[in-house]
Amino acid sequence: MTLSERTKTILYPLILLVVLIAIWDGAIRFFKVPNYILPTPAAVLEAMHRGYIEGLYWKHFFYTLQSMVSGYLLGCTLAFLLGCLFAESRTCERLLYPYVVALQSMPKVALAPLIIVWFGFDLASKVVMVSLVCFFPMFINTAVGLKQTNPALLDLMRAFSASRLHVLLHIKIPSAAGHIFAGLQIAIVLGLIGAVVAEFVSSTKGLGHLINAAAVNLETNTMFAALFSLAVLGILGSQAIRRLHARVVFWDRGAIAQAPLSE
């Protein structure tokens, strides 16, 4: 029996996963690694059960999800609008360019403590942190994408005396769609990092907080369970954007295949 390509792409990683778990479990038994260094797969599974069947983790999961989604939407929307402004207005570009470069090369997560000071310990500070880290990849990609519009298309539209807004909406934004989606893809990964960092710095909820709290008690199985949860969040987010990309930018199949995996 020959397997279809689709089955293979799903089956092969699963086989590898089983093998890795077996090696993990075997290594712990063989080297007698204590639980507080590395938990057994069974202990992680047990933590997962406690978390998601008995329901202890859901509030953390949703807290992180909520800060992630709100921050992402806020940051990406602002970045998109400012990216359009930046690409459209030479004055705006001249004015902002040095600051954009300076801010871009700065590690945004270093701002986390300051953001907590300004926006408090609750959700607001997490949302701000996420939107801040989402902002730059989205902003740069939007601006660059808009500026790379085929000049012949612009000449064509100018020949019909099309208004600037018309050209922006009907020509430039669709032309830049590939870049914009690449920005959205990078932002989702960075956004998750932002959310976790903000929770590390100060929080009473969220998967990042869960990891932090578990570390104090050396509950490595909880830490692993939270890490897996974060991975799931990241994968679901990336996949959602990937799907959306393929659906919206249907005319550019090649570029979708080449879209960056993460950063």
Next chain:
Amino acid sequence: MNTALLEATDLAVTYASSRGPVVALQGLNARLGAGEFLSVLGPSGCGKSTLLKVVAGLLAPSGGSITLEGAPITGPRRDVGIVFQQPTLLPWQTVLDNVLLPIRTLGMDGVAGRQRALELLELVGLAKFASHYPNELSGGMQQRVGIARGIIHDPKLLLMDEPFAALDAMSREHMMIELQRIWLATKKSVVFITHSIPEAVFLSDRIVVLSERPGRTVREVRVDLPRPRNIDTMASPAFASYANELRAFFSTLGTA
């Protein structure tokens, strides 16, 4: 011939570039009668695309004058159509929507436009492809969509910038015959830019030859071959003598 649709007198264009001014055109003289097919033939970089942009109102001349129907060209006009060297279609729109782009952008009647778009697609032999997307079409087919789009809003004047340059020899010949057919059917005035001698001879009523940069008119040739011209025309002695004359002229200029 007093009724020139388009008239360029001592036209000059200078670009400001980082290396200083670049004189692209200088002393260009040309006129185009209504319904006439005029080719502009010249070596690469001599300012042909520049000329087209000036005629389209996308670029202001820096010297001389250029008039359309007696009035100086000051900006883009809705009765001018352009076909670019590359098809430049919108990949996210269907063939039909692409052809309709001028209608929509100019705010013309959509219903009548649609009807006309379908007729034009029929004319360029793409009726079956109206709902396809550009990337599902061959290069030659895309170029024909570009031609349909160039004339959908019924411009008096059609400007074409080396529209067949990207095609292979076979589809190029095919497209030349198609274009002649469309031109005979619609009787537009055409400025056709090319650096292919056979293309110019085959299509034109008249050919203006430009020098190397800065481009100026160095020769004008009237082509008196009966229409419609076809593959056999290209093999005829009259065709060959026009082509040889132009070729010989270019070699005295020291270009190909």
